[in-house]
Amino acid sequence: MSQHTLHSTQFIARPIDEVFGFFARPQNLARITPSGMDFELLTRDRSMRSGLMLDYRIRPLFGIPMRWRTEIETYEAPHRFTDFQARGPYRRWEHEHIFRSVSGGTLVEDQVVYELPFGPLGEIAHRLIIRPELQRIFRHRARTIAAIFAPVEANDRPLTVAVAGGTGFVGGAIAAELHRRGHHVIVLSHRGEAARGPLPGSIDIRDADVATGAGLDTALAGVDALAIALAFPNSPIESPRRGRTFMAVDAAGTERLVAAAARSNVSRLLYISGAGAAPEASRHWFRAKWRAEEAVRASGIVATIIRPTWVYGPRDVSLNRFVGFARRLPVVPMTNLGRQLLAPVFIDDVARLAADSLVDRAAAGQVFELGGPAALSMRAIIARALRSADLHRPIVPGPSALIRLGLQPLRLLPEPPLTPDAMDFINQPATVDLAPLLARMPRRLTPLDEGLATYLPPDSGPATVEFDREAGPSDPSGRAAEAAAVR
Numbered sequence: 001m002s003q004h005t006l007h008s009t010q011f012i013a014r015p016i017d018e019v020f021g022f023f024a025r026p027q028n029l030a031r032i033t034p035s036g037m038d039f040e041l042l043t044r045d046r047s048m049r050s051g052l053m054l055d056y057r058i059r060p061l062f063g064i065p066m067r068w069r070t071e072i073e074t075y076e077a078p079h080r081f082t083d084f085q086a087r088g089p090y091r092r093w094e095h096e097h098i099f100r101s102v103s104g105g106t107l108v109e110d111q112v113v114y115e116l117p118f119g120p121l122g123e124i125a126h127r128l129i130i131r132p133e134l135q136r137i138f139r140h141r142a143r144t145i146a147a148i149f150a151p152v153e154a155n156d157r158p159l160t161v162a163v164a165g166g167t168g169f170v171g172g173a174i175a176a177e178l179h180r181r182g183h184h185v186i187v188l189s190h191r192g193e194a195a196r197g198p199l200p201g202s203i204d205i206r207d208a209d210v211a212t213g214a215g216l217d218t219a220l221a222g223v224d225a226l227a228i229a230l231a232f233p234n235s236p237i238e239s240p241r242r243g244r245t246f247m248a249v250d251a252a253g254t255e256r257l258v259a260a261a262a263r264s265n266v267s268r269l270l271y272i273s274g275a276g277a278a279p280e281a282s283r284h285w286f287r288a289k290w291r292a293e294e295a296v297r298a299s300g301i302v303a304t305i306i307r308p309t310w311v312y313g314p315r316d317v318s319l320n321r322f323v324g325f326a327r328r329l330p331v332v333p334m335t336n337l338g339r340q341l342l343a344p345v346f347i348d349d350v351a352r353l354a355a356d357s358l359v360d361r362a363a364a365g366q367v368f369e370l371g372g373p374a375a376l377s378m379r380a381i382i383a384r385a386l387r388s389a390d391l392h393r394p395i396v397p398g399p400s401a402l403i404r405l406g407l408q409p410l411r412l413l414p415e416p417p418l419t420p421d422a423m424d425f426i427n428q429p430a431t432v433d434l435a436p437l438l439a440r441m442p443r444r445l446t447p448l449d450e451g452l453a454t455y456l457p458p459d460s461g462p463a464t465v466e467f468d469r470e471a472g473p474s475d476p477s478g479r480a481a482e483a484a485a486v487r
Contacts (some may be wrong), residue, residue: 002123003092004131007113008138010463012104012149018100020078022148023108025049029056031148031197032141036415041443042100050075053086060133061092064414090346091115091122108145132327135458135465143314143455147176149285157184159224161358162186162266164210164257166196166203169315170272170350172310173231176317177351178227178358179203189220202258210253211243216260225268225358226261228254228292235317235416236285236425246288254292258299270357271296275369275432277307285425302364304357305345306350309371309430313347313457318426321418322382323456326391334397338379340429343371346451353443354386362440369432373445381448388452400427 012019022028024487033039038059045052046196052072059065069087074080078099082306085093092115116122116130129447150414161178165171167185178186190209199205210230232244245250248384261269277289289307296303312319313417314483325332353370374382382395404423409415429472434445455461 043452148463165229173351220264229272251291346446371432
């Protein structure tokens with residue numbers, strides 16, 4: 001049975017007591033685990049110590065639940081603790097967490113030793129699925145930790161801004177950018193504190209449910225501006241029985257938010273729509289966006305509407321699907337010929353424009369289309385993403401009708417990875433006219449390769465993640481590890 005190791009290092013510009021305190025709270029495991037895994041801590045006793053047993057449930061694949069039990073073996077605050085899998089999917093899983101005070105902050109080091117069951121089959125699964133998935137999880141973890149401890153700029157005229165959808169991909173980026181600029185940010189969520197995820201502790205979370213309107217008036221009390229970037233879980237894959245549809249969330253949810261904003265005397269609105277929104281659009285998601293826009297326009301509140309194209313970044317669920325295919329399969333399947341033109345826009349550009357639009361008079365009353373600086377075919381975009389991730393896989397187009405038929409059984413899964421409607425959503429062309437935006441609010445938009453390079457290359461991101469390296473002697477000074485973390 002082969003033994004594998006995973007080693008990760010990350011520098012955090014905060015004192016060791018603060019950093020260790022964050023990692024030593026079991027409830028924070030949910031915050032640093034990818035949201036798609038639906039981490040749920042089941043143990044009520046969360047007082048960290050040697051011998052503590054932690055039970056939790058995750059859904060690592062297609063929403064299928066899996067139980068895991070971890071035992072804290074050693075606990076030496078604020079320098080070290082270790083845990084091991086007492087029950088779970090691995091034959092062996094031992095995780096050592098090390099914290100070192102270094103110049104300017106703290107170095108966090110993880111050393112995991114693990115073995116898989118099922119002999120040769122387990123090793124094949126490790127190469128094709130487990131290793132790439134662990135790398136994805138630890139890199140997500142590092143980005144989340146960097147966001148939680150991100151520095152904040154001084155702001156002599158801060159706004160109080162509520163962000164609806166602030167726990168999602170686009171809304172979360174907007175909330176983080178507003179927080180970085182020194183605004184007082186409030187995120188609305190029906191899940192309350194459980195939805196915090198990568199949001200820093202100084203961001204307030206207020207209970208509010210756009211599906212029913214419950215709590216909206218209270219949540220918007222004292223708010224200067226409201227940014228609306230709604231998205232339902234597993235979007236764009238709808239689930240009508242759970243109320244996860246574009247009409248229920250984007251359209252009706254925005255209507256409730258706008259009505260509550262008017263009652264609460266909110267003075268500024270921002271709505272994230274979509275390129276293609278129109279009353280007679282052939283796709284229902286564009287009609288839902290238009291209906292939401294109409295509510296914003298009729299509100300009487302000074303508003304800005306942004307219509308982005310395909311938004312990409314570390315947490316996107318569209319372009320990253322194809323990268324995920326490349327990490328698990330010998331080929332990258334594409335659901336058509338990939339000739340449609342797209343102008344993908346980097347998530348940071350969306351967040352910066354959103355934050356600017358809440359304070360810049362040039363954005364008042366405007367509708368801006370937003371895309372990247374160049375239009376490319378979908379096939380070319382996927383190829384560039386694979387190249388950035390150093391993945392060498394052929395892109396294989398398939399007949400759409402046959403693929404749609406093959407996707408039908410996946411509807412039975414709790415969280416299907418793709419459905420026919422979602423396939424159409426991903427495959428739609430998306431180009432925009434940038435001239436009105438650049439005339440009123442000049443800015444540089446990030447080229448695709450530059451945006452991809454911030455998170456896809458194996459050595460990108462705020463942490464190093466290495467597999468099966470030779471275990472070396474301990475470095476008490478932390479200098480070698482510090483150098484590795486910041487290189």
